[in-house]
Amino acid sequence: MLESSLRIGAIAGIRIGVHYTWFIVFLLLSSVLAAYFRETHPEWSGVAVVLTALVTTLMYFVSIVLHELGHSLVAIARGVQVRAITLFIFGGIAQTEKDADTAATEFYIAIAGPLVSFLLAGLFYLLKLGFVSYSTIATEAFNWLATINLVLAVFNLIPGFPLDGGRVFRALVWRFTGDAAKGMQWAVLGGKLVAYGLMLIGALVGLQPGMLFNGIWLIGIGWFLFAAAEGSRRAYFSSQLAAHVLVGDVMQKQVPTVTTDMSILHWIDTQMLLTGQRFALVTEGGQIVGLITLNDAIQCPRAQWADTPVCEVMTTFERLYTVKPANSVLEVMEIMREQNINQVPVMDEATVIGWIDREHVLKILQLHSAIGR
Numbered sequence: 376m377l378e379s380s381l382r383i384g385a386i387a388g389i390r391i392g393v394h395y396t397w398f399i400v401f402l403l404l405s406s407v408l409a410a411y412f413r414e415t416h417p418e419w420s421g422v423a424v425v426l427t428a429l430v431t432t433l434m435y436f437v438s439i440v441l442h443e444l445g446h447s448l449v450a451i452a453r454g455v456q457v458r459a460i461t462l463f464i465f466g467g468i469a470q471t472e473k474d475a476d477t478a479a480t481e482f483y484i485a486i487a488g489p490l491v492s493f494l495l496a497g498l499f500y501l502l503k504l505g506f507v508s509y510s511t512i513a514t515e516a517f518n519w520l521a522t523i524n525l526v527l528a529v530f531n532l533i534p535g536f537p538l539d540g541g542r543v544f545r546a547l548v549w550r551f552t553g554d555a556a557k558g559m560q561w562a563v564l565g566g567k568l569v570a571y572g573l574m575l576i577g578a579l580v581g582l583q584p585g586m587l588f589n590g591i592w593l594i595g596i597g598w599f600l601f602a603a604a605e606g607s608r609r610a611y612f613s614s615q616l617a618a619h620v621l622v623g624d625v626m627q628k629q630v631p632t633v634t635t636d637m638s639i640l641h642w643i644d645t646q647m648l649l650t651g652q653r654f655a656l657v658t659e660g661g662q663i664v665g666l667i668t669l670n671d672a673i674q675c676p677r678a679q680w681a682d683t684p685v686c687e688v689m690t691t692f693e694r695l696y697t698v699k700p701a702n703s704v705l706e707v708m709e710i711m712r713e714q715n716i717n718q719v720p721v722m723d724e725a726t727v728i729g730w731i732d733r734e735h736v737l738k739i740l741q742l743h744s745a746i747g748r
């Protein structure tokens with residue numbers, strides 16, 4: 376969902392990006408703030424109103440980045456890699472490489488964000504006190520920032536997944552029952568209740584005169600939370616499933632092969648287009664020397680397919696990613712995602728005994744979840 380974001384920089388190796396929906400929010404928030412300042416301080420000049428609104432909005436987003444950095448730095452300290460922090464319409468999100476593997480890690484990562492927001496609220500409050508006799512503009516801006524950070528900290532502590540409070544709740548259930556899955560189920564249930572609650576409140580608020588926009592906003596947040604809770608539940612349980620399915624049990628044993636001297640065109644016409652298999656192991660004198668895929672073939676200009684042997688475009692054996700039959704499907708899926716590949720040969724000692732294919736694995740996992748085991 377947040378793939379197409381604009382990179383604005385990096386902190387501690389973490390990519391910071393903004394999704395295009397962020398610009399909508401930036402404009403909305405700065406105009407709401409400008410309207411608020413104009414109403415409460417009619418003595419301010421137009422330029423002062425607009426500049427204060429823009430700078431305050433920017434500081435608000437800096438606060439969100441710091442909140443997400445709080446999560447991220449604790450995650451990294453606890454051995455969970457963080458890929459990116461992305462700002463989008465409903466705030467910020469820190470994308471981690473994997474889930475926390477202990478309840479304690481989950482707890483510390485989750486609590487770090489709201490703690491940063493509480494600290495920022497305190498800091499902006501002190502700044503407000505410091506400026507109160509010098510500048511109304513600074514006082515107003517710091518006052519708003521202190522309040523919004525306090526609201527952020529408190530709202531995020533509501534115990535519904537994927538809010539931070541939901542993650543804290545999940546960690547606590549996990550810690551006291553010893554069951555990570557139970558923690559997830561409870562936290563997701565909490566998340567859905569919060570989502571329904573927000574949508575209901577949004578509907579009631581929206582019916583009040585002049586409050587339509589606020590109502591729609593709350594319904595939007597509720598809807599987003601519901602989708603995120605359900606999406607996280609699915610991702611969690613399918614990865615649980617994938618961790619228990621072994622490569623050796625689901626691999627395909629008929630390994631398509633070609634010899635090094637076969638032309639790309641010959642391979643495509645006599646194998647790929649007939650079997651639907653987009654790859655083949657390349658052998659020479661019975662030894663496996665590489666792997667050719669449709670993607671490799673496409674790298675070569677079509678006019679040269681008839682005269683180019685597969686060995687010229689294949690991935691050589693030394694550079695191949697392989698797995699063992701005892702690996703879990705989850706491990707293979709991670710390799711496929713990280714390396715952006717769709718097929719992985721399965722090796723037992725020095726022999727290829729089968730292969731695993733992304734589509735095939737997904738189909739099997741869907742069947743597992745359809746019959747509930």
Ligand SMILES: [Zn+2]
Pocket residue numbers: 442443446488489531539
């Ligand atoms: Zn957070």
